Amino acid sequence: MHSWTDTLRFAFQPVVNLATGGVAALEILARPESGDVLAQARRDPELDGRLAVLAVRAAARQETLLPLHVNVFAGTLADLGGLTPLHDAVREAGRLPWEVTLDVVPPYTHVPQPALLEALAALRGQGFRIGADGVGEGDVPLRLLVDIAPDLVKLDASLLTRPAAVRAMRTLCDESGALLAVEGVETELQCAAALSAGAQLAQGVLFAPPARLPAADVYVPPRVPGVVSATRSGPSVREFVRPAALLPATASAGQVRALLTGSPDVSGVLLVDRTGVPVRSVHRSRFLLSMSGRYGHALYADRPAARLGDPPRTVGVDATAWEVLDVVAVGDRDRTSDDVAVVDGHGRCVGVVRLADLVRALAETQVEEAAGLNPLTRLPGSDVITGEVDRRLAAGRTVALSWLDIDHFKQVNDGAGFAEGDELIRSVGRALGYAASGSTRVGHIGGDDFLVLAEPECLDPLVAAVLDAPWSAGGRPVTLSLATVLCRPGSVSDHRQAAACLAPLKKAAKSLPGTSWVLGYAGLPGHEIRRGSPPMAATRTDAVAAEPGVG
Template identity: 85%
Template sequence: MPSWTDSLRFAFQPVVNLTTGGVAGLEILARPETGDILAEARRDPELDGRLAVSAVRAAARHETLLPLYVNVFAGTLADLGGLTSLHDAVREAGRLPWEVTVDICPPYTHVPQRALLEAVHAVREQGFRICADGIGDGDVPLRLLTDMAPDLVKLDAALLARPAAVRAMRTLCDELGALLSVEGVETELQCGAALAAGAQLAQGELFAPPARLPAADVYVPPRSPGLVAVPRSGPSVREFVRPAALLPATASAGQVRALLTGSPEVSGVLLVDRAGVPVRSVHRSRFLLSMSGRYGHALYADRPAAKLGDTPRTVGIDATAWEVLDVVAVGGRDRTSDDVAVVDRHGRCVGVVRLADLVRALAESRVEEAAGLNPLTRLPGSDAITGEVDRRIAAGRVFALSWLDVDHFKQVNDGAGFAAGDELIRAVGRALQQAAVGATRVGHIGGDDFLVLTDPEGLDPLASSVLDAPWSAGGRPVTLSLATVLCAPGSVMDHRDAAAGLAPLKKAAKALRGASWVLGRAGLSGFEIRRGAEDASAPAGLAVAEPGGG
């Protein structure tokens, strides 16, 4: 009698790193030639489990070194309580469990949540990584998603039409320590939307369709300059993680040589212990040079490869690109080209980063940043500040956005000359930079106008530093006006809302005599006068508090 496996084939679809353009892994997709075995597997957990095992064996036949993504229905996990047979199949294929991500697929309706969470814990304890699949188009409850604490969240591409939802999911992923991926990407427009919303990974027909053989190359659209604003603290190392070539710590030099000669794209091999923790790093060029020397093969082939390796350089998954450069900078120059191992909170290897990827990205961010600097003050323009405003809104952070300018600046230029006016603007810019501490960002948006983004606790020191200083231009005394809008989580939708809330406060500040500071709260009417004296031109219809009001 024919077996169900006789008509079953598997296809491979790359999961692409949107930052490096490299393949981060392969999702294994069942492709039955007859019948609907997936519908049967949804109803039969044992069958679904056998499909997962068959998928791993199919990948092993192609000897791919890439991480694998294996689909399993949520009901299967809850019913089986784990995937022991999959764990055994992975070991038999010569792979390590942490190289395999279990994509948990909907439906979740009627799946016992406690049993599912216990199974997820068991699978994670076996060493597998966890992916929540079908988010946005499936039925996974948000509370269950957070309780699962997946390593990866896959969104349906249809959600890209709602960028606020994707940005919110990126924020949730950051809190959970997960990566965000979009599946089903078919157009360059969707790819750009995924990047702009903060997705780190993607897959779909645009990059490479599912194929019987693992794809060696994928198409990634050119990245538009400035598409994704880079925080000053540096991009996260998560954006640059490449698959690692892993072998057990007990591997012989001959095994490492076979891997390297058969995979020219591999720049090095990490030797890991049974828990997946890197113990030695084998650099391709140095290793092959040792093996190709006189008597090299005879001396080393059967000896442990660890003898020809170095202490691995490691960074945590939450590190920034700058922190990776700090790790690379420590040690001899002969190791600057070594891959840096990226490890999770358990110390297990999740991939590697290459120095070239980091340098390229950081150089591009500096070029873009320099292009946006105001030539007079060398401060960034409004785009840098508004981009950071949007990030803080997405992160649910309270912040204060302030506008500052010189009172009657045209009269300053007319009376003291433009050179004195320019020098005054440069001095104000320097004072703001010196007062900017912690998360404070200062921008020069043109003329005598400045934007300042800070946490609420940084407002008073910043205001004092610029409003209490004796300003002058060409011997003429000058005063400044400051307007601030405090934005609590949920009070504004984006930077445009924040700017709209700032506009009437600016007008109110300019209506006061002397150095002035007006503070309001987004979504609420009225304002507080922190500095300055009222006069008859104060805006009508606004409640005015006494100076020093909290």
């Protein structure tokens, strides 16, 4: 007599670390060849528990040493409690409980929550990790999700079309110490969206489809240089340029060897064409290792050195240090110590930068920025924002600089107390941070004042997310005032002039009753009222028509 286990097989799908591109774990998926065992398991806790045991045993037969993810219905856990057979199967397989994550699968409707939480506490006490699966498409209540306190939250890829929700979930995960994963990723755009929204792990057919054998390799889309770095400022690569050791593209290996042995400080040689454009990069250690091998000199000395080189890694002279790191991150890991060629607008080499110099400088920058964070909101102060304003103005970009504060904040503190006032400031800061997208930068310049630097096309969604929200402190409604100045190329020279143009707009916004937003252009008179109404006795200032794509 045949059993349902005779036609049951298991497939393995990798869970990918988006930062390293490596496989972080394997999820084990039941694949019955006939019948709907999973639908039965949803109704039969004993069957579902048996499936979890068989999944662990299937992984043991594959001799995989990767951490495992095993699916269990929430109703099963509430009904069976600690799943003692699963614990025994893990021990028999030679694995440790903390190498196994139990992905708790919906539905949660009609599942007794106290019993579920009690079972999860018992499993966590045994060492198992807990994952909340199907968040976004499932029916897990938010309060229950918080009570579960999972080690991992798995979002459905459909939520990537709502990046604000993913970012909010990442914040929740950060607060609880959980990791955030996105499952069902099928396209490179979804992968990029997951990264941008803050997901740390992902799985889906893009990386590797479920297979009978655990995948040895997975596909992870390369990060496009400039896309990630567009959200980060940093020191210019010009600050780290070193002289480059250059030889013609036709140079022999013997010529390169002579240069390297005569110049111990040179870490590599760039072979350039007649116009100075790098065509090959020769790394010192790899090259000398090839030359010093048996017959190495005889084989290569008189031959073109280009045969022992690699394609050069290049960045533009206007790149930031973060962009260089993006370039280094793409490709073979054994090339992370290679010099990166810095090229001008014609592709000609003007020098090289070394990874060690960049890492050291960026680490110092991060320490300095951390020291400058406002202790109340953990947002940077005005120096970070104004420095970025100057960089964008120097690059000829249109700058949208906004100032925001809380109306009558002293009355808020006097009426509701300073603790409520502090919490209101923190809440406004969080809202600005959540609403920020792309290259938007948010700063807290003290008290209830914030600075926001954004691309003009990002203004409307950011403003709507913050100004349209109901604000209160101590049960009393609170309004906000926002002023924005658009600085087109050539209208101002630095952040000081931008701030001077912003000052009258701040005054105009504060003069309007209720929540308000006024927008003006640097160098042009007047302003436009985007939120709020002027007092009855006041005459509206001549409005400046909004440019296409702004507002």
